[in-house]
Amino acid sequence: xxxxxxxxxxxxxxxxxxxxxxxxxxxxxxxxxxxxxxxxxxxxxxxxxxxxxxxxxxxxxxxxxxxxxxxxxxxxxxxxxxxxxxxxxxxxxxxxxxxxxxxxxxxxxxxxxxxxxxxxxxxxxxxxxxxxxxxxxxxxxxxxxxxxxxxxxxxxxxxxxxxxxxxxxxxxxxxxxxxxxxxxxxxxxxxxxxxxxxxxxxxxxxxxxxxxxxxxxxxxxxxxxxxxxxxxxxxxxxxxxxxxxxxxxxxxxxxxxxxxxxxxxxxxxxxxxxxxxxxxxxxxxxxxxxxxxxxxxxxxxxxxxxxxxxxxxxxxxxxxxxxxxxxxxxxxxxxxxxxxxxxxxxxxxxxxxxxxxxxxxxxxxx
Numbered sequence: 001x002x003x004x005x006x007x008x009x010x011x012x013x014x015x016x017x018x019x020x021x022x023x024x025x026x027x028x029x030x031x032x033x034x035x036x037x038x039x040x041x042x043x044x045x046x047x048x049x050x051x052x053x054x055x056x057x058x059x060x061x062x063x064x065x066x067x068x069x070x071x072x073x074x075x076x077x078x079x080x081x082x083x084x085x086x087x088x089x090x091x092x093x094x095x096x097x098x099x100x101x102x103x104x105x106x107x108x109x110x111x112x113x114x115x116x117x118x119x120x121x122x123x124x125x126x127x128x129x130x131x132x133x134x135x136x137x138x139x140x141x142x143x144x145x146x147x148x149x150x151x152x153x154x155x156x157x158x159x160x161x162x163x164x165x166x167x168x169x170x171x172x173x174x175x176x177x178x179x180x181x182x183x184x185x186x187x188x189x190x191x192x193x194x195x196x197x198x199x200x201x202x203x204x205x206x207x208x209x210x211x212x213x214x215x216x217x218x219x220x221x222x223x224x225x226x227x228x229x230x231x232x233x234x235x236x237x238x239x240x241x242x243x244x245x246x247x248x249x250x251x252x253x254x255x256x257x258x259x260x261x262x263x264x265x266x267x268x269x270x271x272x273x274x275x276x277x278x279x280x281x282x283x284x285x286x287x288x289x290x291x292x293x294x295x296x297x298x299x300x301x302x303x304x305x306x307x308x309x310x311x312x313x314x315x316x317x318x319x320x321x322x323x324x325x326x327x328x329x330x331x332x333x334x335x336x337x338x339x340x341x342x343x344x345x346x347x348x349x350x351x352x353x354x355x356x357x358x359x360x361x362x363x364x365x366x
Contacts (some may be wrong), residue, residue, distance in 0.1 A: 001088040010038045010070040011242040014050035015191050015221050018121045020244050020275050024171025024345035042072040043075040064245045087114040089183040094120040115259035121146045123264040125153050147272035172280035174245050177284035180252035185322045187254035191220040192227045196262040203311040204260050204290040206234040210301035212216050236310040240317050249287040256321045259289040271296035281335035286328045288317045304335040321358045
């Protein structure tokens with residue numbers, strides 16, 4: 001099959017977690033013999049910030065993923081009809097211009113030669129419903145939503161007639177257990193963001209680290225001065241941006257990690273862990289999570305990872321993990337097994353191809 005994908009960026013993962021999943025899915029499809037073409041706007045916010053902060057970053061991506069390419073475009077100059085020519089499936093990420101989404105829908109209405117999907121991997125359907133409702137999806141074949149609650153919202157609000165749950169997952173070609181000399185107790189890889197989890201990071205990361213005297217490191221971007229001061233006060237090393245494909249080596253250098261979901265996911269979007277959980281477990285790093293409701297049964301909390309109901313419990317669990325190698329081993333093995341059994345990009349590619357097959361009555365070879 002020929003897949004054409006319109007995303008915010010393939011090259012940049014600067015504050016752009018969807019690039020992780022896109023790289024894994026595109027790789028999986030390519031290695032199975034499908035054609036994949038990715039388009040990204042030439043002025044994407046993530047790419048602009050990445051190149052401004054790290055001049056050699058794009059070269060790092062090209063060196064790590066020589067088989068992945070993207071076409072950077074200016075919307076006013078993009079010949080959409082030529083771009084989707086010969087496509088069997090076109091996937092449009094929700095972080096795209098409303099005009100692009102509409103124009104692709106118009107092309108789909110005029111031709112029955114490809115299937116057209118809208119891919120939602122964010123909380124804006126809950127936090128910015130007006131902006132999401134403004135997307136014209138009337139000519140789309142359906143929505144690929146990264147959680148059941150998002151899928152149900154699209155159907156309930158009548159934004160589309162069909163929607164499927166298509167969770168993110170780990171790219172096992174990149175995210176895998178590695179051996180490395182330990183450099184500390186705990187590492188957290190994540191962006192500070194827009195105040196969506198500031199108090200949670202203090203309760204579930206900074207205060208336990210400071211209280212226990214753990215040797216900890218944080219990687220990420222968009223840390224304001226007050227956040228950097230909080231890290232310093234807690235004795236946490238701030239190491240800035242790291243390319244996502246370098247994270248497995250970083251995970252291997254520490255005894256454990258934590259997951260601190262943003263408030264919209266913890267409060268309004270149960271069942272969506274975000275891709276960081278999949279990646280950490282794929283690297284066999286023991287993980288302790290702040291509360292989130294695994295309503296879709298993706299994992300077995302307490303077995304695949306531990307859950308701390310509050311800061312005091314996070315402190316207790318981290319203390320046990322750091323000092324108990326057997327406990328870390330058992331947790332790492334269970335988390336890795338769960339990913340390999342159900343949550344790899346290979347599994348998600350199977351799901352995507354099955355959806356295409358369903359819509360085409362079984363006539364598309366997969």
